[in-house]
Amino acid sequence: MSSNGRSGSADPIDRLRKDDATPEAPTAPALKAVGGVAGWLDDRTGAAKPVGYLMKKVFPEHWSFMLGEVAMYSMIICLLSGTFLTFWFVPSAGQVVYDGSYLPLRGITMSEAFRSTVDISFDIRGGLLIRQIHHWAALMFIVALSVHMLRVFFTGAFRKPREINWVIGCILSMLALVEGFAGYSLPDDLLSGTGLRAAEGFMRSVPVLGSYLSFALFDGPFPGEAIIPRLFSIHVLLLPAILVGLFTAHIGLVFVHKHTQFPGPGRTNDNVVGFPVMPVYAAKAGGFFFIVFGVISLISGLVTINPIWAYGPYDPSPVTAGSQPDWYMGFADGALRLLPGWLEFTAFGFTFSFNVMIGAILLIPVMYGLMAVYPFLERWVTGDTREHHLLDRPRNNPTRTGLGMAALTAYGVLMFAAGNDLMAIKLHLSINDITHILRAAFFIAPPLVFWVTKRICLSLQRKDRDLVLHGRETGRIIRTADGKFFEQHEPLDEFTRWNLVQHDPHEVLTLERATDEHGVVSPTARKDKARSALSRFYFSDSINPVTPAELAAAHHDGHGHESIGAIEASDDETRPALESARREPPKRP
Amino acid sequence: MSEHDTPHGEVVGTGDGYGSTAVRLDQGHVEGTGGLPARFEDPGLPPHVARMADLDEKGAKRAEKQVAALFGLSSLGTILFIVAYFAIDPEKSGFIPGIGNASIYNVVLGITMALALLGCGVGAVHWAKTLMPDSESVEYRHTQRASDEDRQRVVTNLMDGGEKAQLGRRPLIKFSLAGALALPPLAILLPLVGGLGPLPKDQLSTTMWKKGDRLVRDPERTPIRADQVTIGSVFHVLPESIKDSEHVLEDKAKAAVLLMRLNPEDIKPQKERDWGHEGIVAYSKICTHVGCPVGLYEQQTHHLLCPCHQSTFDVTQDCKVIFGPAKRPLPQLKITVDSEGYLVADAPFREAVGPSFWERGSA
Numbered sequence: 041m042s043s044n045g046r047s048g049s050a051d052p053i054d055r056l057r058k059d060d061a062t063p064e065a066p067t068a069p070a071l072k073a074v075g076g077v078a079g080w081l082d083d084r085t086g087a088a089k090p091v092g093y094l095m096k097k098v099f100p101e102h103w104s105f106m107l108g109e110v111a112m113y114s115m116i117i118c119l120l121s122g123t124f125l126t127f128w129f130v131p132s133a134g135q136v137v138y139d140g141s142y143l144p145l146r147g148i149t150m151s152e153a154f155r156s157t158v159d160i161s162f163d164i165r166g167g168l169l170i171r172q173i174h175h176w177a178a179l180m181f182i183v184a185l186s187v188h189m190l191r192v193f194f195t196g197a198f199r200k201p202r203e204i205n206w207v208i209g210c211i212l213s214m215l216a217l218v219e220g221f222a223g224y225s226l227p228d229d230l231l232s233g234t235g236l237r238a239a240e241g242f243m244r245s246v247p248v249l250g251s252y253l254s255f256a257l258f259d260g261p262f263p264g265e266a267i268i269p270r271l272f273s274i275h276v277l278l279l280p281a282i283l284v285g286l287f288t289a290h291i292g293l294v295f296v297h298k299h300t301q302f303p304g305p306g307r308t309n310d311n312v313v314g315f316p317v318m319p320v321y322a323a324k325a326g327g328f329f330f331i332v333f334g335v336i337s338l339i340s341g342l343v344t345i346n347p348i349w350a351y352g353p354y355d356p357s358p359v360t361a362g363s364q365p366d367w368y369m370g371f372a373d374g375a376l377r378l379l380p381g382w383l384e385f386t387a388f389g390f391t392f393s394f395n396v397m398i399g400a401i402l403l404i405p406v407m408y409g410l411m412a413v414y415p416f417l418e419r420w421v422t423g424d425t426r427e428h429h430l431l432d433r434p435r436n437n438p439t440r441t442g443l444g445m446a447a448l449t450a451y452g453v454l455m456f457a458a459g460n461d462l463m464a465i466k467l468h469l470s471i472n473d474i475t476h477i478l479r480a481a482f483f484i485a486p487p488l489v490f491w492v493t494k495r496i497c498l499s500l501q502r503k504d505r506d507l508v509l510h511g512r513e514t515g516r517i518i519r520t521a522d523g524k525f526f527e528q529h530e531p532l533d534e535f536t537r538w539n540l541v542q543h544d545p546h547e548v549l550t551l552e553r554a555t556d557e558h559g560v561v562s563p564t565a566r567k568d569k570a571r572s573a574l575s576r577f578y579f580s581d582s583i584n585p586v587t588p589a590e591l592a593a594a595h596h597d598g599h600g601h602e603s604i605g606a607i608e609a610s611d612d613e614t615r616p617a618l619e620s621a622r623r624e625p626p627k628r629p
Numbered sequence: 630m631s632e633h634d635t636p637h638g639e640v641v642g643t644g645d646g647y648g649s650t651a652v653r654l655d656q657g658h659v660e661g662t663g664g665l666p667a668r669f670e671d672p673g674l675p676p677h678v679a680r681m682a683d684l685d686e687k688g689a690k691r692a693e694k695q696v697a698a699l700f701g702l703s704s705l706g707t708i709l710f711i712v713a714y715f716a717i718d719p720e721k722s723g724f725i726p727g728i729g730n731a732s733i734y735n736v737v738l739g740i741t742m743a744l745a746l747l748g749c750g751v752g753a754v755h756w757a758k759t760l761m762p763d764s765e766s767v768e769y770r771h772t773q774r775a776s777d778e779d780r781q782r783v784v785t786n787l788m789d790g791g792e793k794a795q796l797g798r799r800p801l802i803k804f805s806l807a808g809a810l811a812l813p814p815l816a817i818l819l820p821l822v823g824g825l826g827p828l829p830k831d832q833l834s835t836t837m838w839k840k841g842d843r844l845v846r847d848p849e850r851t852p853i854r855a856d857q858v859t860i861g862s863v864f865h866v867l868p869e870s871i872k873d874s875e876h877v878l879e880d881k882a883k884a885a886v887l888l889m890r891l892n893p894e895d896i897k898p899q900k901e902r903d904w905g906h907e908g909i910v911a912y913s914k915i916c917t918h919v920g921c922p923v924g925l926y927e928q929q930t931h932h933l934l935c936p937c938h939q940s941t942f943d944v945t946q947d948c949k950v951i952f953g954p955a956k957r958p959l960p961q962l963k964i965t966v967d968s969e970g971y972l973v974a975d976a977p978f979r980e981a982v983g984p985s986f987w988e989r990g991s992a
Contacts, residue, residue, distance in 0.1 A: 097768070098766045098767070098768040141720070166714065168732065168735050169738045172735075201773045234922075234937065237882070237919070237920050238921060240919075240920060240984075241983070242919060244833075244987075245919075245984070246987075247987055248987050250986045251988065252828065254829070255826045255827060255828065255832075256822070259827070260879070261882070262920075263878050263879065263882060266826070296773070297773065305671060306672075309770075311767050311769050312767070312769075312770060314765055315763075316766050319761050320761050323753045324757045327749070327752070329750065330753070331750035333750070334742075334743045334744075334747030337739050337746060339739075341735060341736050341737075341738060341742070341743065342728060342739060342740075355878070356881045356922065357885045357914065358924065359921055359924045359936050363921070363936050376938050376954055377938045377939055377953070377954060380954065381918075381950055381954055381955050384956035384985060390987050390990060391988075393984070393985040395956060396954075429770060461936070472952055475939070475952075534672040535675045537669070538669065538671060542669070542671070586669075587667060587669070588665045588667075588668070588669055589665045
């Protein structure tokens with residue numbers, strides 16, 4: 041187009057340009073404020089719309105929602121402090137003679153990895169603090185994400201639509217263990233080297249491929265010079281990339297689903313009640329990052345962790361008593377201590393080392409596999425296809441809570457087993473006895489804990505019902521005109537009551553006829569049978585929330601006992617102790 | 630919402646209004662008829678309780694000062710950190726009550742850094758809790774599922790795309806594409822896997838030990854005369870040829886041996902006595918469980934204990950496993966004395982030392 045188009049109006053393209061014109065100057069002061077850089081950015085990205093939306097996004101509040109935050113912040117602290125460490129750490133198994141400032145190690149042959157770690161601890165100003173921050177933050181990361189997982193499990197937050205996020209979380213958690221192990225193996229000190237020595241033994245236990253795996257990873261016989269640089273690359277590049285990627289997906293899905301919330305008055309399955317990001321959560325969550333970082337740096341300043349200079353460099357010959365991995369590997373180490381030797385046997389000229397393989401190779405994937413599958417199992421049992429955004433109070437799903445506690449107990453037994461030698465020394469017990477008891481406990485304790493937990497949950501539910509039906513004990517003793525005494529009960533206000541009656545009752549799935557009208561067995565008969573059996577296992581003795589009719593009956597004078605008896609027939613008990621409570625609350629004078 | 634100030638009202642009301650008709654044993658229903666709903670109704674958000682700072686400007690002013698003080702503390706922490714970084718001698722250690730001897734430098738850096746971070750964090754949270762709005766907002770959810778039209782569009786677009794690309798009509802392309810996508814990763818994986826490490830061959834089954842190799846102390850590497858090994862003593866031992874090794878750690882990891890002298894009458898198996906020398910016996914130090922050095926010898930009971938997983942071996946019974954997760958006994962090294970009275974190996978290990986592996990029995 042030639043320049044004469046500008047003055048004329050015939051050309052549609054030029055007209056468009058004319059209309060397009062200069063953007064109008066912002067009029068309101070608020071708009072003026074987003075001029076400058078923000079305006080420049082929005083002109084090029086259109087970010088104002090999503091950012092404006094995110095700023096007003098509402099998050100519900102509960103202390104347990106901060107566990108995931110602690111994990112997230114600890115991970116960020118690990119990334120920051122870890123980057124710092126890479127500037128000085130030398131990932132090499134090449135042997136050198138130490139001549140640094142830490143006198144007790146002078147003249148000792150060690151790997152460059154070990155020397156550089158000692159240098160970070162003694163010769164880089166503030167290096168020790170950062171090293172300890174890195175290690176403590178890693179421990180905090182795994183503690184926080186584990187407790188976060190427990191919170192999600194026990195409150196049923198893994199239910200639809202969050203199953204994918206639960207699976208992502210399981211993978212994150214498993215990789216965090218590997219990342220931690222790779223990290224504490226890097227300094228190549230005596231303790232971590234012994235850990236790698238054991239890891240090499242673990243690999244050998246894999247049938248057929250064991251020795252090939254070991255030689256592939258260690259580039260020849262143990263220890264070799266390859267493992268340190270390879271673990272380094274896994275620890276600082278491969279796993280962090282996967283962790284950060286999965287974490288981004290994890291938090292992204294939290295945004296998409298909107299956070300779950302605990303039930304309460306006004307909090308429904310269709311809304312989120314809480315505070316907006318701007319300004320409340322920006323301040324609270326932002327401030328919380330600094331609090332987590334502050335607490336970790338305080339611990340790192342005051343409490344020594346992994347003093348590798350005291351262990352010395354790795355040497356395959358010596359070892360220290362009480363060798364133990366970091367806490368999160370404790371359960372696997374404990375499993376190895378409990379597995380009996382007879383699980384190793386020779387057949388067809390080949391060696392099957394199940395005494396090692398079960399604990400070292402199979403345990404972790406199987407454990408995380410079961411965890412990842414659980415939401416799908418529960419959904420199959422309940423047949424529930426609804427979305428769930430309201431959390432369960434753990435007592436309101438006694439079977440799930442019991443199963444979770446049973447699993448936690450099995451984990452705890454294994455973890456204790458990893459300290460069988462220390463317990464024997466500190467408690468003056470026989471290590472053999474401790475080990476035998478823990479072996480038995482691994483099988484006996486979880487069912488026992490399941491049963492106890494379930495009973496506690498059912499009792500708590502009964503207590504909730506009791507509170508709703510008969511109110512709170514006021515401690516006021518009333519004497520009636522004819523000389524009777526009883527304690528006055530005060531009905532709950534509707535907000536308190538709602539917390540105790542809001543949940544949905546559970547129903548056992550009943551088995552439909554296994555055969556059709558022609559007597560042909562349904563193709564899904566066996567599956568249905570299993571499903572209905574599981575449903576009975578979950579819900580046959582469930583206690584349901586009080587209904588208005590039951591409350592009315594509880595307050596009804598005269599036939600009160602009889603009516604309540606009918607309602608609570610499912611509880612299978614009589615409750616003489618509650619007799620006084622069933623009276624009409626007398627009016628105070 | 631309106632009933633929150635008369636919480637008793639509803640309870641008394643239901644009791645009075647429906648009591649006699651609501652639930653009876655003979656009627657046998659728990660959910661309501663006769664005017665009662667099946668479930669309780671959500672009473673809605675509870676009334677907002679105002680904070681001190683909302684009601685009283687003085688309270689707000691106080692909160693402001695507290696927040697500012699915390700932020701100020703944070704800056705102070707940073708300044709102290711910088712001062713400490715330069716002023717304190719990193720090598721100085723001192724006694725700190727409740728902790729013991731510690732590096733003063735590290736402790737002060739940690740505390741000042743914590744001050745800087747906590748002041749900032751606690752200040753921000755306190756600000757949010759006292760001065761920022763505390764009445765809750767409500768946001769509505771929608772189901773995750775997209776609308777049927779959107780789902781249909783995806784399917785249509787996908788089918789349409791496939792059709793326009795003539796995927797269905799040209800099977801040759803379809804199948805060759807599958808190969809072209811599936812196979813190239815092999816070109817990346819092969820060099821990775823192939824280059825990782827050598828094949829084990831017999832390296833897991835052999836050690837440095839050979840006939841005539843002297844037993845030397847670890848780490849001094851001095852030879853041991855039989856008469857230096859008193860009853861009850863234990864020596865950590867390596868082969869003398871370790872000095873010529875080009876891969877010291879790797880050879881050590883397989884060849885490490887424990888040497889003990891027992892009263893010959895305490896030794897039960899004849900083979901163990903024959904492979905030793907006057908009650909002096911040598912066993913591989915590498916645990917047959919997962920390979921930790923079996924470093925703990927109990928002189929009185931003649932038990933060897935692995936510190937990693939507590940496998941216990943009885944030296945009087947050819948190092949049989951008497952407790953713990955290991956299965957196989959520690960392999961014995963056959964020893965004798967040379968012409969000068971020094972202990973030497975009489976033969977290499979007869980079996981693979983260390984943890985089990987698949988083809989162990991066949992090697």
